[in-house]
Amino acid sequence: EEGPDWMDAQARARMEGALSSLGWRCDTITGWLSLLSRIGGPADPDFVDWLMIDRFEGREYDIGICRHWLDPTIPVTEVVTKPAHGVMITSATLKGGGGWDTARARSGAVHLEHAAQEFEVASPFDYPNQAKVIIVTDVKRGDMAGLAGAYGQLIEASGGGTLGLFTAIRRLRTVYARIADRMAQSGLPIYAQHVDPIDTGTLVDIFRDDPKASLLGTDALRDGVDVPGQSLRLVVMESVPWPRPDILHRARKLAGGGTTYDDRIIRARLAQAFGRIIRRADDHGHFVILSSAFPSRLLSAFPEGTPVERMPLEQALAEIRTSKTDLTQSGLPTETSFMHDNQQ
Structure with missing residues (x-):
């Protein structure tokens, strides 16, 4: 000294x-x-x-x-929240398809000495007319050829503008390898996280700039992508995003209420993925899940009033093609807008 x-x-x-x-x-x-x-x-x-x-x-x-930590919000609350004069936690998916109890548990507010004040604003978007959830019922689980074929056909039906979300990097790479040549022949650029030697932010910028491009990725794209306009008009998930059953998850599941704990996690992930579609008032799009094993109890993850239908792949392709034609005839803009909308 x-x-x-x-x-x-x-x-x-x-x-x-x-x-x-x-x-x-x-x-x-x-x-x-x-x-x-x-x-x-x-x-x-x-x-x-x-x-x-x-x-x-x-x-x-x-x-x-x-x-x-069995409950990771405990150290966050002790180190960040309690010493602060005030904290505001906000998110369009804070409830994760549940109620305020879910929001308090996810944010760590249950560990505060005083009760948190809660405030909710209705979404400004017209989800019943702007978006639709389609659950495809005839893509067999584990059939990589069928999964890749479904992705390729859906991207072609939409004319690009597709965000493909995967729960495993291995399946992402397999699907990309199977459809890359097909997309090139169709004149539809396709990029993939964990495949292209480009950082994720740059891949998103390229995807945002080209309405015909498509992007495949994992949870980083599910939770943090903002692509308003026609550059993102279709989101495709390979399956229900079940949590990975490792030791840590099993312990937290046991302490958090069993299946109820899993459902909270899945609803939050689905809500985040669905939120990629509608980013401003004139956006339209489809959210497709390639899994027939989609429990009805998880449908609350989507905004109230959003239409949900179960159908075979051929019917889903016909509906996406029809929607694409309707948007083109309605005169909606086809060029990408770079204005970031914070309403969602």
Whole structure:
């Protein structure tokens, strides 16, 4: 703190660097001591602990002890929310298709000393006339050829402007490899996250700029894409976005009410995916799910009044083609607008 006269700036920088490095190592060792002391001891009800082995091509390359909060909103509330003078949490899908209890649980408001104030504004969009949900009933689960064929036909029926969402990178890559040549022959550009060597933001910009382009991706595109106008008029999901049944999820599901906990997660994901379609007052589009195993209890994830129909693929293709023709004849703009609308 009070260096001698002979200590110049370089010497002080070296010493401060060494102190910082030692402090970081002390924190690491403290964490390891705390972790090791829990082995064989009583379980902490606020945490989930498990052993993990990472393997690649039959070789084990890492072994670890993992610990996660059972309820991750507890540390967020303690570190961020409670010390603040005031916090406003807002989202078009905060309820996730449920009620205020779901919103309070997801935001961590249940851990506050005082009850949170709640305020809700009705959506300005006319969902019954601007959007439609189609559940395709004849694409078999696990049939990659059939899944790829459905994606290719849907993109062609819509003339591009399609956002394809996947729950697994492997299936995304397989579908892309099967339909890339077909799309090129049809004159419909197609891009894919985890395939094209371009960052996600740039892929979205390219997709937004070309109404004939289509984009395939995973949850990053499901939750954070804003493409108003005719560049996005069809969203296709390969299946219901069920949570991955790992150790952490099973523990949280057990503590959160079983199937009810899963349903809250799925409704939130569906609401986010559906929200990609209607971004401003003159947007129109279809939301297609290629899974016949879609429980009716999850339909509350979509805005009230949104039409939902179950139909075979051929009927869905005919309806999308008809809708495309109607939009063209109505004189709606076909060029992409770059104005970001914050109403959603």
